[in-house]
Amino acid sequence: MTAQAGASKISVAVTHRDTYVAAGIAALLRSRADFAVQMGETDASAADVLVTDYATGLHGATATVRSRRSTASSSLIVTDQNAGLQIRRAVDAGIRGYVLQDCTADELSEAVRCVAVGRRYLSDSVAEQLLDSLTFVVPTGRELEVLHLIARGLNNKDIGRHLGIGEGTVKSHVKAILGKLGEPTRTAALREARRRGLLTEERPPMSSAGPRASMRSQRDGLL
Missing domain, CATH: 1.10.10.10 (Winged helix-like DNA-binding domain superfamily/Winged helix DNA-binding domain)
Structure with a gap:
């Protein structure tokens, strides 16, 4: 499935704290014809999808929204953080997409497209950890x-x-x-x-x- 087929390109802002990961994400997405990719936080709020790390994504999701649009609803977290409680916290905060850093280029692209049209995307292993966490009784x-x-x-x-x-x-x-x-x-x-x-x-x-x-x-x- 390709979101926004035949329409303008999906604008993607990559603000991952790990510069090497950020560069890799940008390179992979730029190889796809339906993405317009920029790196850094300049005008990131205007992008269709914000691809970021766990800490930045969660901070943006839980911070007071000063604009009409919540960045959480258009954020895709790419991370090595795969503990159930961490994933659960991000989803509860409104994060739309969550994939691990070892995901394939196809999965990353599909995740961006899903988030761009307002859908959720969790990689299979992330979804499994999230479901597992729902059985946990969280300590006070x-x-x-x-x-x-x-x-x-x-x-x-x-x-x-x-x-x-x-x-x-x-x-x-x-x-x-x-x-x-x-x-x-x-x-x-x-x-x-x-x-x-x-x-x-x-x-x-x-x-x-x-x-x-x-x-x-x-x-x-x-x-």
Whole structure:
């Protein structure tokens, strides 16, 4: 299928942060007769499709829209970020297209055409990860804080001190985290959290007065 067949070319702005990836995307799309491709952010908002990286695409989608047209509805993310939660967040934010960097030229072209006419396009592997993520029970904000601190090597006592909560409360959060991730130990839970994309998000800042727990080993216990 070719969108806008017989009509004017589809204008595409490539603003990917990785300059090598951006150059490759531009070269592939320029080899197709129905695309007019520009690189950089100059007049990118006027393009039919904005091809960008994950961070830029998500930032643009969640930022306050100052124009009449939302860039999220015309954005195609090309990335190596394939964790279910990351994909889910992008789709929830309104991103129309999402493909991985190892996609073929034909798939990239088809994705651009779909987004240009207002349709969604997810590559097969991305769609599979998205569907898988819908079965996940996402930890609460506090549980995510605890999870990130576990990943930094803090034990229950130090996590409680850092967050200003009791050690018993920390144990309850850890138990809930293990249950939601479906794993019996902290090590296994951290591995599953990384697979789902939970530990790729921005982490809570460490307090300068916090414990020097990063030097402590983390026991692979239940709590």
